Amino acid sequence: MSRSARETSYVDYVTARREHLRRVAYALCGDWHRADDLLQTALVKLYVAWPRVRRTGSEDAYVRRILVRASIDESRRPWRRERPTDTLPDRPAAEPTSPEDRSELFAALQALPPQQRATVVLRHWLGLSVADTAAELGISEGTVKSHTSRGLAALRGTLEPSETG
Structure with missing residues (x-):
């Protein structure tokens, strides 16, 4: 494959799948800016491996794997544990909040530990099988099942109204 054909096929793929992959990244991290960073990391790694990945036809799986791993890596970084302050620096005006940003589900999803979040997103949002996840x-299929079960239980506990009173 010539360099221009390689780049054309890569650009075609990214153009067609970018918004979907960005939403996957958002579901994993809960912040559009971090989602853009995760997606950029994934797309750079995809470009490097493009000829191999394209031959196997596993583009989406490859990018999803990078997104999940990058999201988990980011959550482990020490600066992620910093606490926000009461006073914020001047910032540009925020973009209008979309329905996705306001979603109670996304807030509850972000409260899950990274591995549980990843299994829930891959299994129930993207519809992957236990084996594919x-x-x-x-990880093992049993680990996927236990993380998914715990994640869904936590989501139910957060999202379902309590029956007291």
Whole structure:
């Protein structure tokens, strides 16, 4: 494959899948700016591996795996544990909030530990099988099932109204 054909096929793929992949990144991290960073990291890594990934036809799986791993890596970084302050620096006006940003589900999803969040997103938002999810995350199918079960239980506990009173 010539360099221009390689780049054309890569650009075509990114153009067609960018918004979907950005939403996947957002579901994993809960912040549009971090989602853009995760997606950029994934797309750079995809470009490097493009000929190999394109031959196998596993573009989406490859990018999802990078997004999940990058999201988990970011959550482990020490600066992620910093606490925000009461006074914020001047910032440009925020973009209008979309329905996705206001979603109670996304807020509850972000409260889950990274591995539970990843399994819930891959299994229930993207509809991957247990086996496919296990392969993407590099964990056993039993671990996928337990993380998914715990994640869904936590979401139910957060989202369902309590029956007291």
